[in-house]
Amino acid sequence: DAGVTQSPTHLIKTRGQHVTLRCSPISGHKSVSWYQQVLGQGPQFIFQYYEKEERGRGNFPDRFSARQFPNYSSELNVNALLLGDSALYLCASSSGTVNYGYTFGSGTRLTVV
Amino acid sequence: QKEVEQNSGPLSVPEGAIASLNCTYSDRGSQSFFWYRQYSGKSPELIMFIYSNGDKEDGRFTAQLNKASQYVSLLIRDSQPSDSATYLCAVNTSGGSYIPTFGRGTSLIVHP
Numbered sequence: 001d002a003g004v005t006q007s008p009t010h011l012i013k014t015r016g017q018h019v020t021l022r023c024s025p026i027s028g029h030k031s032v033s034w035y036q037q038v039l040g041q042g043p044q045f046i047f048q049y050y051e052k053e054e055r056g057r058g059n060f061p062d063r064f065s066a067r068q069f070p071n072y073s074s075e076l077n078v079n080a081l082l083l084g085d086s087a088l089y090l091c092a093s094s095s096g097t098v099n100y101g102y103t104f105g106s107g108t109r110l111t112v113v
Numbered sequence: 114q115k116e117v118e119q120n121s122g123p124l125s126v127p128e129g130a131i132a133s134l135n136c137t138y139s140d141r142g143s144q145s146f147f148w149y150r151q152y153s154g155k156s157p158e159l160i161m162f163i164y165s166n167g168d169k170e171d172g173r174f175t176a177q178l179n180k181a182s183q184y185v186s187l188l189i190r191d192s193q194p195s196d197s198a199t200y201l202c203a204v205n206t207s208g209g210s211y212i213p214t215f216g217r218g219t220s221l222i223v224h225p
Binding site for chain 1: 117119121145147149155156157158159162201203205211212213214215216217218
């Protein structure tokens with residue numbers, strides 16, 4: 001079985017642009033969570049979706065948005081990019097009904113210049 | 114603000130020793146606790162989870178939970194250089210949340 005798939009793996013964008021990151025969870029998992037991790041820090045929660053509904057939102061500005069599709073894949077969108085948005089963006093897959101922890105994708109490294 | 118605190122380290126131990134990694138949390142109602150390992154440049158990988166007070170062992174790893182002291186730890190026995198990584202503590206807070214809060218991680222270095 002495929003693990004959690006994220007695309008792209010690396011991305012360079014200019015300030016003010018927008019970006020779309022994609023994630024496909026493990027087959028059978030209905031929950032996708034997005035985290036931002038800057039160097040030297042732990043992952044910071046951005047969004048969680050379960051069964052296409054938003055189940056939680058972290059302390060991020062409205063420039064960040066996400067959605068989950070009927071096949072449980074997900075997109076994270078970030079508008080009006082700032083230099084401070086440069087980070088590793090992690091997608092985490094879970095069943096959503098039992099709490100056995102996350103399986104993370106390999107992440108998308110976003111650099112804003 | 115629900116917080117998860119970890120010493121950033123680095124914690125340096127010789128090969129074969131026991132590495133002890135610690136984590137404290139602020140929400141007394143927290144219900145589930147996780148340890149992730151993250152190699153440099155890679156994504157976190159789940160090592161263990163623990164829900165009940167006491168010890169839980171899995172191979173060379175032991176998670177210890179003390180809810181009264183709001184403290185969770187990870188012991189790594191017979192540490193190997195391949196254990197060198199950052200170890201992230203994550204805590205699901207009260208209210209049945211499936212959204213864990215992560216600590217900043219502790220860097221572990223196992224030297225030969």
